[in-house]
Amino acid sequence: xxxxxxxxxxxxxxxxxxxxxxxxxxxxxxxxxxxxxxxxxxxxxxxxxxxxxxxxxxxxxxxxxxxxxxxxxxxxxxxxxxxxxxxxxxxxxxxxxxxxxxxxxxxxxxxxxxxxxxxxxxxxxxxxxxxxxxxxxxxxxxxxxxxxxxxxxxxxxxxxxxxxxxxxxxxxxxxxxxxxxxxxxxxxxxxxxxxxxxxxxxxxxxxxxxxxxxxxxxxxxxxxxxxxxxxxxxxxxxxxxxxxxxxxxxxxxxxxxxxxxxx
Amino acid sequence: xxxxxxxxxxxxxxxxxxxxxxxxxxxxxxxxxxxxxxxxxxxxxxxxxxxxxxxxxxxxxxxxxxxxxxxxxxxxxxxxxxxxxxxxxxxxxxxxxxxxxxxxxxxxxxxxxxxxxxxxxxxxxxxxxxxxxxxxxxxxxxxxxxxxxxxxxxxxxxxxxxxxxxxxxxxxxxxxxxxxxxxxxxxxxxxxxxxxxxxxxxxxxxxxxxxxxxxxxxxxxxxxxxxxxxxxxxxxxxxxxxxxxxxxxxxxxxxxxxxxxxx
DNA sequence: ATATAACATTACGCTACGTAACAAGCAAGT
DNA sequence: ACTTGCTTGTTACGTAGCGTAATGTTATAT
Numbered sequence: 001x002x003x004x005x006x007x008x009x010x011x012x013x014x015x016x017x018x019x020x021x022x023x024x025x026x027x028x029x030x031x032x033x034x035x036x037x038x039x040x041x042x043x044x045x046x047x048x049x050x051x052x053x054x055x056x057x058x059x060x061x062x063x064x065x066x067x068x069x070x071x072x073x074x075x076x077x078x079x080x081x082x083x084x085x086x087x088x089x090x091x092x093x094x095x096x097x098x099x100x101x102x103x104x105x106x107x108x109x110x111x112x113x114x115x116x117x118x119x120x121x122x123x124x125x126x127x128x129x130x131x132x133x134x135x136x137x138x139x140x141x142x143x144x145x146x147x148x149x150x151x152x153x154x155x156x157x158x159x160x161x162x163x164x165x166x167x168x169x170x171x172x173x174x175x176x177x178x179x180x181x182x183x184x185x186x187x188x189x190x191x192x193x194x195x196x197x198x199x200x201x202x203x204x205x206x207x208x209x210x211x212x213x214x215x216x217x218x219x220x221x222x223x224x225x226x227x228x229x230x231x232x233x234x235x236x237x238x239x240x241x242x243x244x245x246x247x248x249x250x251x252x253x254x255x256x257x258x259x260x261x262x263x
Numbered sequence: 264x265x266x267x268x269x270x271x272x273x274x275x276x277x278x279x280x281x282x283x284x285x286x287x288x289x290x291x292x293x294x295x296x297x298x299x300x301x302x303x304x305x306x307x308x309x310x311x312x313x314x315x316x317x318x319x320x321x322x323x324x325x326x327x328x329x330x331x332x333x334x335x336x337x338x339x340x341x342x343x344x345x346x347x348x349x350x351x352x353x354x355x356x357x358x359x360x361x362x363x364x365x366x367x368x369x370x371x372x373x374x375x376x377x378x379x380x381x382x383x384x385x386x387x388x389x390x391x392x393x394x395x396x397x398x399x400x401x402x403x404x405x406x407x408x409x410x411x412x413x414x415x416x417x418x419x420x421x422x423x424x425x426x427x428x429x430x431x432x433x434x435x436x437x438x439x440x441x442x443x444x445x446x447x448x449x450x451x452x453x454x455x456x457x458x459x460x461x462x463x464x465x466x467x468x469x470x471x472x473x474x475x476x477x478x479x480x481x482x483x484x485x486x487x488x489x490x491x492x493x494x495x496x497x498x499x500x501x502x503x504x505x506x507x508x509x510x511x512x513x514x515x516x517x518x519x520x521x522x523x524x525x526x
Numbered sequence: 527a528t529a530t531a532a533c534a535t536t537a538c539g540c541t542a543c544g545t546a547a548c549a550a551g552c553a554a555g556t
Numbered sequence: 557a558c559t560t561g562c563t564t565g566t567t568a569c570g571t572a573g574c575g576t577a578a579t580g581t582t583a584t585a586t
């Protein structure tokens with residue numbers, strides 16, 4: 001029909017998408033977005049179709065999907081099923097990254113506190129703890145029937161995947177912190193431990209809403225850690241005695257009325 | 264004294280630290296951990312001191328600090344002040360990464376829901392939204408006096424840095440989700456929007472504890488977004504009308520008793 | 527003495543481009 | 557016609573943190 005279709009230079013495409021010229025050249029080189037052709041003098045030009053394809057590439061890339069995967073699976077209009085599967089499995093990767101980052105932040109948080117208190121950092125202990133936790137299989141957790149186990153009893157259905165995962169990440173982050181404090185040699189009654197206990201308590205309250213039956217249901221799930229990922233069990237094993245003591249002291253000190261279901 | 268100090272081969276060091284031989288060779292090459300010497304045949308060997316140094320390197324690296332920075336600032340016993348400063352500033356970087364990841368996860372969450380509903384993805388809209396948000400300056404936020412602004416009124420002092428940031432990240436994540444739903448063309452009354460409204464409401468409740476005076480204080484801060492980072496204001500501007508409508512419907516449908524301070 | 531296993535060494539490759547260094551096109555001035 | 561100067565495009569090399577492959581060395585078994 002219209003052989004006088006508009007064509008665009010690399011520069012134009014770059015400006016309209018916010019990418020650099022070099023990036024487009026690279027995309028051409030690796031074949032993820034070949035140009036529609038070259039001018040006599042050897043310069044690239046693109047068509048509208050190319051730009052649409054590019055928009056999609058940029059979208060996928062902004063989610064952190066590698067160019068290779070985009071090229072192999074996503075670049076020429078995948079089926080909804082494939083697309084969904086790709087996105088879901090990529091989400092697992094992102095979740096695991098977030099988990100690592102959370103862990104690192106917790107460690108820094110604890111470390112900075114230690115330094116400010118004039119203590120030196122127990123590298124070896126910390127390093128070992130990190131190694132213990134790094135292997136965690138978050139994927140298991142994404143598939144784990146968290147909803148039915150806790151939320152059934154919490155009567156708080158209709159939660160999104162992200163909501164579920166957020167809770168798990170929070171628990172894990174707090175467990176890690178407790179494990180660190182314990183391993184580093186903190187006493188459950190000292191300031192750091194009490195600040196932690198406060199956060200733990202508030203987290204439990206925010207999830208359970210303070211409802212007694214809900215707390216006991218949550219507690220039951222907690223006890224049932226056999227079904228949790230291996231690494232987390234290990235983490236829990238290290239952290240639990242410390243949490244119990246610190247929380248006991250916190251509750252006493254602050255005259256908090258504790259539901260009967262929590263011994 | 265003891266010139267017969269024990270020495271270790273690369274292999275031994277590798278096994279004891281969990282690193283690979285290649286990694287140690289690399290560390291030698293870039294000068295972050297030079298060997299104590301070589302045998303006649305040119306093989307590396309290490310001393311106890313080297314291993315201690317290595318432990319520290321591994322610790323810093325597990326936090327995501329680059330080898331170069333470790334080499335320049337941290338590898339030969341930094342002062343506590345320098346160490347603290349390095350860790351703190353690195354935390355900012357990690358927080359920004361988490362923020363990006365959270366955003367990506369929210370987008371995938373929304374995208375997968377769209378796909379499952381049989382809709383196609385509006386790349387351009389999503390891409391623009393991502394670009395709008397990517398520039399956000401989380402660092403500003405870490406320094407922002409969130410504590411005094413909200414927590415003073417919430418009478419919930421003693422919160423850690425991580426606790427503060429977590430709240431900000433949650434807000435930002437929820438705002439992003441609302442903005443997306445809105446931009447994609449969802450109606451505040453449809454299922455996706457209502458699931459969102461539920462989460463928003465529960466988040467507000469979990470922070471404020473449902474206390475009326477606290478909610479109004481929180482609300483006041485929210486209104487005062489002039490002082491928030493620019494990108495977040497933009498985000499809020501897009502999301503607010505949608506949230507207001509969706510929340511109104513949610514509250515009506517579920518017969519929730521709303522504190523008077525929330526109109 | 528020699529075959530083999532175990533261990534160590536350097537060289538090249540990877541991801542997604544940024545940063546030169548150089549070439550080509552286009553308008554205005556001479 | 558030719559130069560000057562600016563914009564735009566091109567390829568080549570470098571980056572981080574190692575993994576992998578190809579090759580060389582030491583210890584042990586025969």
